[in-house]
Amino acid sequence: MALAEDDGTGRASRPRPWLGGLAAALLATTLAQALATLAVFSLPVLAPLVAPDLGVAPHWIGGQVAAVYLAASATSLLSAGALRRHGSARCTQLALAAAAIACLLVTFGGLPGALLGAGLTGFGYGLTNPAATEVLARLAPAGRRNMVFAVKQTGVPIGGALAGLLLPSIAQALGWRGALLALAAVLLLAALVAGLFHRPWAAEREAGKATRRGAGGGWRALREQPGMAGLAAISGLYSGFQLALGAMTVAMLVEEAGWSPVAAGLVASVTQAVGAGARLVWGGVADRWRDGMRTLATIGAITLAGGVLLPFVPSWPPAAVIGLFVVLGGSATGWNGVLMAEAARLAAPGRAGEATGGVLAVAFAGVVVGPSLLGLLVGLVGSYALAFALLAGLPAIGAVIAWRGRSRTAER
Template identity: 45%
Template sequence: MAQADTPHPSTPADIPGPPRLLTALLVTMAVQMVSTGGALALSTIAPIAAAALGVAPALVGFQVSLVYLAAAVTSVMAGGIVRRFGPARASQISMATFVIALPAFGSGSLPLMAAAALIAGFGYGLNNPAASQILIRVTPEGRRNTVFSLKQAGVPLGGVTAGLAFPAMAVALGWQSGLWLAALAPLALILVLQRLRPAWDADREPGARIAQDWMQGPRLTLREAPLRALGLLGLLYSMLQLSLSTFTVVMLVTEHGWSPVAAGSALALIQASGALGRVIWGFLADRLGAGFLVLAIVGAISGAGALAIGPAAAAGPGVQLALLCLIGNTTNGWNGVMLAEAARRAPTGLVGAVTGGVLILTFGGVVIGPAGFSAAQGLTGSYAATFALFGLVSLAGAAFAFRAHLANRR
C-alpha cells in the first residue's frame, strides 16, 4: 500500500496537500448537490404541480428525461469545454443554467418548463467532467474511490435537500415561489467558484477547439474494454437509480395514501441512505482494490430490492420505507466507484474527456429510465410492478459487472 498515496501524474505543484483536497471536495460536492436538487425539484412536488397544471403526475418522468437527454449531449463536448475554459469556469456555467432553469420550472408554462429542462441538462452534463479534472489532481491514488464517492454523495444529498425543502416550501409559499427562491443557491456558488478560478483554471488551454475534440472522450471509452464496461454499467444502473428518485413520491402519494410532505420526507431518508451508501461502497472498493466487484454487489442488492417493493407495501409503511432506504443505499452506491475507475484509466490530462465519454452511456440510461418508467407504468397501472421490471435490468448489470471483475483479474 506504499504507492497508494502517490498523487496522479497530472497534479500541478501549486495545488498539493489535504487542505486543497478538502476545499475541492466540498465545493464540487456542493455543485453536485445544487444541480441534482434542481434537476429533481419538480419530482418532489409532482402531485402538487401536476394538479395545478392539470396534467398527470407520472409525466414528471419525461421532464427528468429531458434534463438528462441534454446532459448526454453536453457530455460529448464536456472534455473540450473543460480544457478550454477550465473546470472552475465550466462549473460556473453549469450553475448559471440552474439560475435560469429553476425560475422557469416555476413559470407554470409547460413549453417553458420543457425548455428549462434542456437548459438545466446542458449544465448538469458539465458537472462530473469538471469535478473529475479538479479532484484527480489532489487525490492520492489509494483514496480515489473514497474521495470520488464522497463527491458523488452530493447526488443523494441534493435529493435529500430537494425532498425536504421543495414540498415544505410548496405548502408554505406555493410551489412556484419555492422554485424561484431556490435559484439563489446556484448564484451563490458562482461567486464561490470565482474566487477559486486562478488556481483551478491555471492549466486551461484557451486555444483548445471544442468542436474538434468532441469525439475524443467517446473514442477513448469505446477503445478500452474496461471503460466500455463502465459506460454500459452506468446505463443499466442509472435506469433504476433515477426512477427511484423520480417516482417514489408519486408512488407513495397516489398508491399508498401518503401526504406529499410525508412522501417528500421519505424520499429525503432514501437519499440520505444513498449518500451514506456512496461513502461505504467507495471505501470498500478502495479496501478491496476491486471496483468491478463492488459494482456487482450493489447492482445485485438493488435489483433484488426492487423486485420486493410490491410485497413490502403489504407489510406496512415501516417495512416499505426500510426497503426503499436499502435500495437507495445501493442504487446510489455505484457512481463514485465508476467515476474513480474511469479516472484511474484515463490518459494524463484527459480525465474530463474520458469521464464525459463514459457518462454519455450513463446519461443514456437516465434518459431511457424515467421516460420508460412512465410508459411502462401506463401499461401496467402499477408503480410496484414497474419497479420490479427495472430491478431485472439492475440484476443484468450485476451479472455483467461480475464478469468484468473476473476478466480484470486475469
C-alpha cells in the same frame, strides 16, 4: 509554487495555495453538485404551484424532467472540448450560471421559458460532473479515490433533500416565483465564487484549443479506452433501476400494499437518505478491496435480490417492508461514487473529465429510459411490484458486466 489570483484590477492578489488542495476541491465540487441537483429538482418540487400558472397539468413536469436529463446526456458526451479550452473552474461557473438563467426563464418566460429552461438546466447538470472529475482525479490519492468520489456524489441526495426542505417553504412565503428567484441568486453567487479556482484547477487546460475540436472526447473514450464502454453500460443499467425505484415507490406502496401516502412517502425518503450514507460506505469498501468493479458487481447482486423480493411486499408486515427498502436504498442508490471513481481510474492520463462525460451520457439516458420502461411493464403485467422484479434484470446485467470486467480492469 503558490498560485496568485487576479483580483479583477489586473494586479495579482496574495497567493492562496490552499485553493489547489484536495479538501478545497472536494468541498467546492460537492457544493456545486448539490446546487446543480437542487436546480434540477426545483420545478418538480414546485410543480403543484407552478403548473397552473403555466397553464399545464402538474404531470407535465415529468416531461420537463426527461428534457433535463436528455440535455444533460448530450452535454456530458460533448463536454471534453469545453473542459480542455476553459478548464474545470470556468465550466463549473458556466454550469451554475446556466442553471440560474433557467430559473429566471421559468419565472418570467412562462411555458416557453420553462421549456428552454429545461435545456439550460440539463446543460448545467451535464457539465458539472466532468468538470469535478477532471480535478478530483488529479488530486485524489489512489488509496482514497473511491471515498473521495463517494463524498462528492453525496451532493446529489443533498441537493434533492434541500429542494424538498427549502423550496416549498420559501414558495409559501414568497410565492413560487420568489423561490426560483432566490435560487437563481444563490446559483449566481456560487458561480462567482467558483471563479476563485480558475488558476488552481488549470492543470489540464489548453487555452488555445478550439472547443469543438475536443467535443467528441467522451465518445472516443467509450470506444478506445479499455473497460470504459462496459462501465458506461453499468451506469445506464443501474441508473435506470434507481430512478424507477425513486419515481414509483410511493405509487406501489399506496396502490398495492395499502399504505397511506404519508407513510409511503416516508419510506421513499428513508430509501434516499440511506442511499446517501451508502455511497460513503461503498466508497470505503472499494478502497479496502482495491477493486471498484468487484464492488459494483456486489451492489448489482444485492439490488437484484431486493428487486425480486418486491412482489411479496403487499403481504409483509411494515417492519419487513421498511427493511427491504433500506437494503434497496443502500444498493440501488449507493453505486454512483464508486462508478465515478472507476471512470477516473480507467481514463487516459489527463482525460478523466471527458471519460466521465461519456459514461454519464449513458447514465442520463438510463434515467430517462428506466421509469418509462417500468411504466410499460406495469401496463403489461398489471402490477408495480411484479414490474419491479422484472426490471431488476437491469442491475443483474450490470452486475455480470462488472464481474466479467474485473480481470480486464484490475487495479495496477
